[in-house]
Amino acid sequence: MAKGNDFQNDALSAMRLQLQAGRLNRRDLLRAASVLGIALPLATSGMGLFSRAARAEGSVLRVAAQADDSELEPVSSPSVGAVCVAQQIAEYLVWCDADLIVRPMLATSWTPAGSAKEWDVNLREDVLFNDGSPLTSADVVATFDRIFDPQSNASALNSLKGLMSAGAVEATGTHSVRFHLDRPVVDFAYFISNVTYGSMILPKGYKMHTFAQSPVGTGPYLLKEYRPTQGATLVRNPKYWGQGEPKFDQIEFIYYKDVAPQSLALQSGEIDMMMETPFLDSQALLSDPSIKFVYNKSASYRAVHMRTDQAPFNDKRVRQAIASCLDRTAIVGLLFGGRADIGNDTGFAPIYPSSPALAPRKQDYELAKKLLADAGHGDGLTVELTAVTFQEVPQYATILREMAAPAGITINIREMAFDAYYGTGDPWLNLPFAITDWGPRATPSQLLSAAYTCNAQWTSSHWCNNDFDQLLASFDAEVDPLKRKDIAAKMAALQMDEVPSIIAYFLNQSRAMKASLMDVGPTTTNVLDVRKAHFA
């Protein structure tokens, strides 16, 4: 890809100019180039960091993951426990690393055809599914058709809906496809990467809900056994296309209901790594020299949503009042020992290159009281806050309760089990005031379109603002990073004023593992790449 097409070249020269003018840093340039399918010399340097360790015969990697009683179904399951197993068996077109630079996986290239509305994607030609059949464009077409089949209940819809529709993927050759998007989206590559975790490529004949019985994919491992709520055993795929990969002969996934037993098991050597290590529940690991932590900044966050269509939260002053009660620095200190980015109630996480610099929202009880009084709650307000039993969310609820009290707001906390909160009746989308855990998204557009547009699939705050939606569309179509920043600033201001959800912080994802475990791929989401992992 030394020579790009006109669209790429225009974008690239615009970015180079800004780089020279000092308005764009090198990392931002790399990111922006990689999503446009432009391989700059530096973009692949991350791969060179990995050592060329030899494969050890009979080696086993034991990974602890959160169990949430979910089915092993790559298309529809939203659970980390199921997704991280499926990811070893099936693969994505594009791989996105923690630095938000996208790299080829099953796709060798992605090129905008004319505008960012049409994208040509070429596939590797040497890839076989583990049942022996070759990977072709038909499998890619079938995968995306499956996602848009209403019967599938596909998890990928939450990031792809509004971006493309059923039948958007067309086979243009045995190993090439074209994506016809609904609107121009510059960040398209992220949407077909692991960031859309339900977009892994499955063979065209795949039938939903049969993955545990016939686990067919192109990935580095084969499923040997899956035990619902308990774990999974995977063995190395001897015919994997990656050279000298994977290093481990076997992966053992062990599901845990809680974090505490995972930490104990890591300390006692029963497991080698945890998928995710929340700060509050793993204090003992921090002081253990045989254990190391890998941190990644992320756009993962907690939304304290307030239903904008129901009293008392239909009055934006009430929402602003609660947001004004929070001392965000204290929250981040208590919940993460400071290891998190402060949020300002907008989806523009500090990790996104386009995010505007914002003056943080301050704790201001006088303002909160005035807003409440103006809204007719001068003599106090009592509300029930539902907190899902997940990581630090219940503690966060406790802090909110204490911080809101001085303003005359009484918050009663109701804790709800994970499976019930996201289960029958979708309490998480219907409760008036609740805290939801959101996994990271690689682009602000993915984050915002999942929950804050009028037709968002998961709009728990039921907020609808047409100006905001229009700004988002123009943001997606804008190539110039500086112009994107301007649009982003307008959107952030809108969100901060309206406060459909309180977003007090963005998490640093942390993963505890044995100090001797090397080269576990960095990822931005709760995904696992162990193709190059090995023990020192």
Add this chain to the structure above:
Amino acid sequence: MSAEVASGTGTVLPDTAPQPGVLAGLAISPSFWVGVAITGFWIAAAILWPLLAPYDPFKLDVLSPLAPPSLKHFFGTDELGRDVFSRVLAGATPAMSIAPVATLLSIATGTTMGLLAGYYRGWTDALLMRVFDAVLSFPLVITAILVLTTLGPSRVNVVLVIVILFTPIVARTIRVPVMAERDLEYVAAARLRGESAWYIMFAEILPNVTAVIAVEAAVRLGYATFAATTLSFLGLGAQRPSPDWGLSIALARTHIQVAPWTALFPAAALATFIVGVSLAADAIRRGIEE
């Protein structure tokens, strides 16, 4: 809660009123006084904690989460920087309110059922006993889980669940002496006088089985605390930010390695209170039986 079932099989007690000398016997029983002292201490804490606690038990402290015990914080602090000593003292209130209320209510309903079953016998007795068998044919904790996930966790519902579970146990215990009393002359005499069944049950028989009821109440109190804290531990009882001991232990479990004090002190409080109540109850029981 599995120990609870032990007494669920029904302790058969003598159907006699307290003998003179029971109180004298209690007065010299050391375990009774130890039990009363411990229980008394926690009752005092439950009422007086706002005066005794050095800190607000709900106050967050960003600067010192998980601080070890020191002169500043006798029992250290928890994950949100709250003073564990103050929380342990304040935790006496939920322990001291839920269990006694649940015990009183269970004794009331259980005694009524026991009187009915023992007095009417026959079909009434058979039907009640079958229903009670059904309720008691699972581990109590399972029944509690089922009821609380249906109704949702709340203080009122925890009391309700304990009443549902303890009523059959109390009824079975009360029923035996009631059956014996019913055959005595004074009951026959009352019936000849034309007294109503309710009058005979509550005005004639009840006063003669008070000893059994008193012992049962003392024993139930310990088990009610056991049950309520177990439900809190499972997340079905008290909710954050309650300083409830069972809840505190459950929440402290995650960082027990680095901050054992967060679990140790609520656990010790809970253990001493329950053992105190049990010691006193056992002494009362022995005093009446012997």
Add this chain to the structure above:
Amino acid sequence: MIRVVLWRLALVAGTLLLVSIMVFALSDVLQGDPGRAILGKFATAEQVAQVDRELGADRPLVERYVDWAGGFVRGDWGKSYVMRVPVFPLVMERLGKSLLLAILGILFTLPISIALGVLAATRRGSWVDHTISVAGLALVSIPEFVSGTFCLIVFGVWLRWFPVSALAPDGAGFWDQIYRLVLPAVPVALLLFGYIARMTRSAMIEALESDYVRTALLKGLPGSTVILRHALPNALLPTISVVGTQFGLLIGGLVVLEVLFNYPGIGRLILDSALAHDLPVLGPAVLAVSVVFMACSLIADALFYILNPRSRRQAA
């Protein structure tokens, strides 16, 4: 004799019927719309209605109960909403896991509790007796999550004698699994200790005061022989009956320890499926626990009857 057995069995059947009605009623209350629960929120109203028809969820309550109970008896327990695996093997597997833990706990506690119970009875009124009875009382009152937490810290984390997770990895042998269950079995043993020891003590005292023991002692038999050969077998009768009942209730009652030690037993299955509103699992799992309890108490009764010389004499 036969009448007694038949009556007992009829009682069990009646109780089971009641239990099943209660469980069914409860899950009917908990249940929203089963079609919606299976299809999720993206399904249309027609799709949901169709699934409801297929499941028969639109029929009258009594009809559904008869169907459900019949399915339970036949072993046709349906599929989990959440895990999408058949319920029958799932419940059986978890039941087996809890059974193993309960057996281990009982095995730990029986010899010590009986020995100390006998010791207390023979030293009645001494400081040994008092110590055993106060210790028993204290242990019986302390919730298992308290004792379990301390076991976990001391033996799992500080001393590292035992692994902290009770579930053995795949391919681990039977003895490895037993080894991992030692730690969670200790709180079970502690909880039962006080109860069994006190039971043995009072039964033993009764036996020691009985005429045949006095006669044996008067005949000049040595004290230890009298205790072991004459008094103990009689004193163990109530203990056996108690252990039977306790064992039945332990299965499923272990949920607190199963949560604490991350051990997937039947109690935790019930807790998890209740919290997640996974009703196809909840109903059968609860009923299974109840069936096990009744079977255990029946066996305990039978043992009591067979071993009790008095009841044998009456039957003859």
